[in-house]
């Protein structure tokens with residue numbers, strides 16, 4: 612029996628509710644078969660840890676994660692701690708420390724979800740956005756001098772390296788190639804940003820030659836927002852820089868019906884380090900501790916985690932169950948206009964997972 616070591620980092624806000632829900636679902640899946648099991652280790656890092664220790668996670672915290680097969684993350688954010696501290700002190704520390712350079716965000720309109728684009732059929736919106744996750748606008752290079760003075764200067768430098776762009780382009784082309792439509796859109800802004808983004812375009816063209824069966828096009832980021840709304844079916848796999856994809860993927864999540872559903876994976880494609888899986892929503896302090904959080908984004912993140920671990924059958928089974936759950940309006944949480952609780956949705960998912968197995972056993 613294979614044992615997967617999973618680090619759980621609930622973090623802040625509703626992360627403390629949805630990560631345990633994700634663990635329950637993974638346990639339920641493992642219980643239906645005897646080829647793998649999970650060994651979970653939880654870490655109490657985040658805003659409360661910061662209040663006690665002055666840091667979001669311990670200095671040598673990455674060493675505690677290094678031997679894990681994957682990380683299940685909740686969210687980092689606290690109304691009493693500046694956002695740049697919560698973000699850089701925990702989530703980005705892990706993403707950058709483990710060189711998880713590919714951030715992958717699938718978006719679909721799941722069954723039963725009332726998405727805002729009335730002319731868009733569910734099958735028209737089936738995207739995967741690949742976000743460059745290690746450099747670009749969030750490289751962390753910059754500074755502030757003469758703070759508070761009229762002559763104050765502040766810079767955030769966007770850094771693109773040939774090595775960084777080549778690896779994310781290759782990852783995106785490979786992902787596009789693995790999907791039925793073999794279609795990639797490279798998002799750019801090389802009309803206005805005439806150095807790094809021009810290199811980005813040139814490298815896209817260079818890498819495209821390695822993937823002759825992938826059809827690809829280029830789109831300016833501003834035009835891409837309009838295209839997502841007006842011509843969603845013209846997109847499939849999308850690759851963009853850190854900032855561009857950050858914005859586009861929130862739009863994508865909203866167009867698919869709710870922030871509470873969307874998952875993301877921070878992948879180290881070379882598998883030197885554990886990859887990290889998380890819902891895209893934040894800490895949502897307004898609803899924390901009330902059993903109101905939609906756990907589906909976390910469950911879908913677990914689907915991505917299982918796929919990354921090579922457990923494709925379990926991954927597909929969980930995705931099927933998620934779709935059964937979203938198709939049932941009595942299991943919609945408040946963000947979807949329903950009144951189901953986090954615990955009810957989690958229980959329904961676990962029961963269906965066990966039920967599926969029961970049906971399979973009976974049929975056999």
Ligand code: ATP
Nearest residue numbers: 687688870871892893894895896897903904905946
């Ligand atoms: P952060 O500052 O950590 O990014 P936030 O609270 O500003 O978090 P989000 O958590 O991304 O922002 O979400 C915005 C709002 O959407 C929340 O305040 C909440 O009302 C709603 N929301 C987000 N995620 C969920 C969820 N999983 N279930 C239900 N509602 C959600």
